[in-house]
Amino acid sequence: MSKQAATKKNTISWLADVVKKYLVLLSLFSTFLALPIGFYFNKTITSIKPLISNTILLLAFLTILPSMIQLKTEGLLKSMKKFKEILLSLLYVFAVSPLLAYLIAPTLGDPHIGVGYFAANIVPASSASIGYVLIAGGSIELATVLAVSTLILGIPLIPVILGLYSRSVSVSVPMEPVINSLVEVLVLPLILGQLTRYILIKRRGTPYVDRIIKPHLSLATMLSMLALVFVLVLNQAMTIINKPMLALTVIAYQSIVIVVLLLVSTLVSKALKISYEDHQAVAMISVTKNQSVAAAMTTAALGPQSALAPALIPIIQPVLTIAYLNAEDWIRRFLKS
Helix, strand or coil: CCHHHHHHHHHHHHHHHHHHHCHHHHHHHHHHHHHHHHHHCHHHHHHCHHHHHHHHHHHHHHHHHHHHHHCCHHHHHHHCCCHHHHHHHHHHHHHHHHHHHHHHHHHHCCHHHHHHHHHHCCCCCCCCHHHHHHHHCCCHHHHHHHHHHHHHHHHHHHHHHHHHHCCCCCCCCCCHHHHHHHHHHHHHHHHHHHHHHHHHHHHHCHHHHHHHCHHHHHHHHHHHHHHHHHHHHHHCHHHHHHCHHHHHHHHHHHHHHHHHHHHHHHHHHHHCCCCHHHHHHHHHHHHCCCHHHHHHHHHHHHCHHHHHHHHHHHHHHHHHHHHHHCCHHHHHHHHHC
């Protein structure tokens, strides 16, 4: 390796470490920067909704692609045998999270907003979830298995669970957004990422992919994630500013749900002697939700008002998740003790 290449590598590694260290502050900065911009340029943003939607999709894709380049396919089959971790993740996604939302949603007043909040807590993992796992140093292979499992099982389970909550309301749950989300932000990055990995290994060797460019991939994930937070908040700035108390209530409620799920998953992982790497895969895939799917689903079923919660949750979800990731050293020690 030339001196210039080594210097560039060290610079990228340093920058990746800095961004990871201050990721919570940078997420808050992205959020608070997007609010005034979204408010003052609301008309412009409204007029370019398709562009905003495509930008969100692109950023979600860019967030997950680096993880898929790091994915070791040979470890994927091994992860499929981790039945304990897979069962735990399914319980968190389709039992614990819906139960917490079931207790909270009715207190929001408007039943449509309540259904939207409930829907926001029963959708599978977000497109950024595997990116979180990469940042945390968790098992990408297990995270991918869990993400695919929850997405596939979510197709038949989401209408059933949502129907149990909103039995008094006629709700038609569209499955197309779930299927599109699976294809666009998981299947496509998986195919392109593995193709890229194969080509790089053939040309440069396995150590190049698994060690040398790892800081580059981690940095790309974090920067894409910060940009995604900015665009999501930008898109919903008027809703947040016009209904501040309701917005704060939704954010506070979701903060409770996320913290409870993270605490429960950490305690259960310790009790069952689950490794740090596998725990982070289970926690990130189970706690973070694909609010793009929830927003599309509730808007199609009940109208834009019901999508308030899916619009607001992306503000707090990455902040709390990143805060948890920054407790990496403590979590490692706790799970080993």
